[in-house]
Amino acid sequence: MSQSPARAPRPTPRPTPRPGSRPRVVVIGAGVVGCSLADELTERGWSDVTVLDQGPLPAPGGSTSHAPGLVFRTSPSRTLTGFAAYTVEKFGTLEVDGVPCFQPVGGLEIATTGERWAELHRRAGFAASWGIRGELVPAGRCKELWPLLDERKVLGGFLTPGDGLVRAVLACRAQAARAERRGARFLGRHTVTGIERADGRVTGVVTDRGAFPADHVVSAAGFWGPVVGRMAGVDVPLLPLAHQYVRTRPLPELAGARAEASRPVLRFQDRDLYFREHTDRIGIGSYAHRPLPVDPFAVPSYDEVSTSPTRIPSVLPFTAEDFAPSWEDSRWLLPALAGSGIDEGFNGVFSFTPDGLPVIGESRALRGFWLAEAVWVTHSAGVARAVAEWMVEGRPRADVHDCDLARFEDVQRTPAYVADRGTQQFIEVYDIVHPLQPMERPRPLRVSPFHSRQRELGARFLEGGGWERPHWYEANAPLAEGLALPERDGWAARHWSPIAAAEALATRERVTMYDMTPLRRLEVSGPAAWAFLQRVTTNDLARGPGTVTYTLLLDESGGIRSDVTVARLADDRFQIGANSPADEDWLLRHAPEDTDIRDITSGTCCVAVWGPLARDLVQPLTRDDFSHRGFGYFRAKRAHLGHVPVTAMRLSYAGELGWELYTSADLGLRLWDTLWEAGQRHGVVAAGRSALNSLRLEKGYRAWGHDMTDEHTPYEAGLGFAVRMDKGDFVGRAALEKAGEPRRRLTALLLDDPADVVLGKEPVYLDGAPAGYVTSASYGYTLGRCVAYAWLPPLPAGTAAHIEYFGRALPATVAEEPLFDPGMSRIRR
Incomplete structure (x- = not known):
């Protein structure tokens, strides 16, 4: 089989502090993230913290220096909402010279279309789910809150009273002062030129003013993250883009205003705009313009631009022609702007990742090198707390899997991919995005060996991890005719088809073929492989070759890092069915010297054959015994189906009789054709992920990352059956012993x-x-x-x-x- 080997790096313990000291930490970047992190680390007792920046302090010229300071906590991401909620909570307690770092003026999102009004109802649901106080308000109430609005244009709004504005530079000053009192130091005018390392660990940071030894280095450099990452040999998948912001001339309607802002921050997402007060002026930010990507390696230093009109590196010259349509949209919503004009504007640079989420965590390529990148002011304190917990305690207390730098596949780190997806994330900042909506570019990128056959059957593909994944097949449309299904609203009907119902019922009644190739497969081998897996999983793997075990990976606190299947193919060789690149990363960090871990996903493929007629389809193709007695549930064996050698595992995510059939990628098409031809007499159907999701929920099968994360224990998640407390010690066992009733x-x-x-x-x-x-x-x-x-x-x-x-x-x-x-x-x- 074509496989991509990866030798497991040896576990490297965290550095032992020198007697009477704490680990030495160097944070690169003195923006709001770096300052927040220094505060969080020193609060936890790590006082040997040095924060470096190329620019002068307290405003060194990064994105923090020009940030408009908006904090809207509500997000489809529970993680981001938690980060933002902590940012509000923390900054709300800080002030500098009597000036508060956070103004709780509230947030108001308005709808001018029916689709957006429906979306605001969905956002109100997110807020209720994540514990954020908010309410839907009529147009009249929106007018009361923002008198400059043209009430006739507005259908209603979503008001979140606890949101508001951060004075980002003041928040930096307040936290830096507190961190300095605990022993941290902040050094401006220090340009980082290199990262020192030895034996796979970071050892220090080199600047134009000398070197700083370190046990941990954190890149909080914002859009310079890729530059710092290259010095460390670590990919930082983010794209800097410019975002337009203007301030109007003074408005008579705001004359006499004393406070910097008193009205809620206003978002007009139907036109990609937001508004905030600057005493007697209005600040307007726009995402409506064309994407303006910036090469982080070409951004000049602070000194190079300090005498230019923009004065700081993160601010580019304003392109008035890009803002012209947004100015018209602003005047359409706020008629008072008709007699005003733009006093000043700029194109401010900040960061976007391929999925729009931050990139945080420790690199496996260089131990002790951490990222806290692509973090907006909104989430700054929350991210800093999570990273500080991770560094000091060994794990964040909140689930951060969707921000973990290990989440990206190798192909998702290529510059072209980061550019395509980062640009799209900018375009979609204020778009109404369905949870199943796939990105448009670059596609197709990763396809299974069956892709041509799937297209012939009219597969409707969605995308995940770069893989094209069939969700249903138009060829099955006749099977859906006459099905009595409830009508769906416009939202629930997106990326869905009644054909999915036909495919699910075919799985229950006859036999279906599912492409399971995108599911991650790892091979773990070596003389210590069994002992290693027994130590890091919850179930008992003391079973002979030919067995498959459903088990969990826990962290030391007993939280579920992942759920996996472990197939023992030989005494010293196992195949792991995993969830994400983070699973491989975690196993590689913990594997002993004589254990190899290889990702075999791209060199292999899988067809699942499920349904009451699965045995009728498969058995005639092989001389091997596929009877229940000869091939029991949760068993595995090498077999031959026609001309194709396979590893067959009797597993079912659909809750029906059947097998997952694995072979090498070069034989995948032959495997599909062999099964398809043999299945015609049994009414075989190709089925997609939409049907499978329905089937697995009927059976109560969990999906890690959706139904449970490391915030949850096995007993809370209903997975206690996968834990064997009598098998001996395993990661997380001690925590489970102390856990009370859920x-x-x-x-x-x-x-x-x-x-x-x-x-x-x-x-x-x-x-x-x-x-x-x-x-x-x-x-x-x-x-x-x-x-x-x-x-x-x-x-x-x-x-x-x-x-x-x-x-x-x-x-x-x-x-x-x-x-x-x-x-x-x-x-x-």
């Missing part, structure tokens, strides 16, 4: 009305109060009702609840799980 559980809900559908992240209410949130949801085509899993307090089956969906209260009931085939008779036949 105070929350991943709970199955059935919506009462067969016509109702939810999608995920909606708030769940008990007795009229928000009590949790939906993690995953899909219509259960076998059950005839929507299934939703949610984090809630422990509740008995039959408890009534309701899920808020776009402002509608949808009744639901707590259900026993699994909802379908609780006796597992269909899988074990």
Whole structure:
């Protein structure tokens, strides 16, 4: 098989502090992230902290120096919402010379279209799910809050009273002063020229004014992150782009204003605009203009631009022609601007990643080198706290998997990919983005060996991890004719088709083929492989070759880092079914000297054959025994299907009889064709991810990163069956021993009305109060009702609840799980 080997680097312990000292930390970048981090680290007792910046302090010329300071906490990301909430909480307690660092003027998002008004209802749901106070208000109330608005243009708004404005440079000063009192030092006019290293660890930072030894180095350099990363040999996948901001001339309507700002920060997302007060003027920011990417390696130093009109490196000359349409849109919404004009403007540079989220964590390529990059002021203190916890305590207390630098595939780190996706993230900052909406470029990028056959069947592809993933096949449209399905609203109908129902029912009734190639596969081998895996997983792997075990990877606190399958293919060779690049990264960090870990995903492929007729399809193709007695559930064997050698595993994410069939990528097309031809007599159907999501929720199968993360223990997530406390020691065992009764559980809900559908992240209410949130949801085509899993307090089956969906209260009931085939008779036949 074509595989890409990767020798596991040896575990490198954290540096032992010198007697009477703390680890030496150098933070590169004295913007709001670097200053916040120094404050958080010193608060935790790490006092040997040096913060370096090329520019003068306290405003060294990065993005912090020009940031407009908006903080809107509500986000589809629970992680980002938590970061922003902490930023508000922390900065709300800081002041400099009696001037507060945060102004809680509130936030107001307005809708001028029906689609946006519906989206604001969805955002209100996010706020309720994540614990943010907010309310939907009518147009008249929007006018009261912002008298300059043309009320006739507005349908309504979403008001979040706790949001507001950060004085970013003041927040830097306040935190730097506090960190200095604890022993930190801040050095401006120090340009970093190199990162020193030895034996795979960082050892220091070189500047134009000398070297600084370090046990940990943190790059908080903002859009210079790729420059610092290159010095360390670490990819930093971010793209700097310029964003336009202007201030108007004084407005008579604001004459006499004493406060810098008293009205809520206003977002006009239908035209990619936001507004804030500057005493008697209005500041306007625009994302409506063409993307203006910036090469971070070509950005001049502070000294090179200090005498130029822009004066600081993060500010580029204003391009008035790009802002002209936004000025007209601003005057359309705020008629008072008709008699005014633009007093000043600039194009400010800041960072975007391929998925729009920060990049944080320690690099495996250079131990002790950390990233805290692509972080906006909104999330600055929250990110700093998470990174400080990670450095000092060994893990962040909040789930940060969707910000972890290890989340990106190798192909997602290429400059072209980062440029394409980073640009698109800028374009979509204020767009209404469906959770399933795929990026447009670059596609197709990664395809399975069956891609040509899938296109012939009319596959409708979505994308994840660079892979093209069929969600349904138009060839199956005739199977959907006559199905009695509830009508969906416009939101739930996006990236969905009734064909998915036909494919799910075909899996329950006949036999289907699923492309499982994009699922990550790792090979772990070596004389210590078994002992290593036994140590880092929760289930007992003391089983012979030919067995498969579902198990968990925990961190030391007992939180679920991932769920995996471990197939023992030989005494010293295992195949791991993993979730993300972060799983490989974590295993590589912990693997002993004589254990190899290889990612074999790209060199292999997988077809899953599931359904009551799966054995009828597969058995005639092989001389090997695929009977229940000869090939039991959670077993694996090498076999031959026609001319194709396969590794067959009797697993089922659909809750039906069947196998996952693996072979090398070069034989993948032959495997597909062999199965497809043999399956014609049995009515075989190619099925997609949309059907599979429905099937797995009916069976209660969890999806890591959606249903559970490292914030949750196995017992809370309903995965206690995968933990064997009697097998000996394993990572996280001590924490589980101390855990009390769960105070929350991943709970199955059935919506009462067969016509109702939810999608995920909606708030769940008990007795009229928000009590949790939906993690995953899909219509259960076998059950005839929507299934939703949610984090809630422990509740008995039959408890009534309701899920808020776009402002509608949808009744639901707590259900026993699994909802379908609780006796597992269909899988074990």
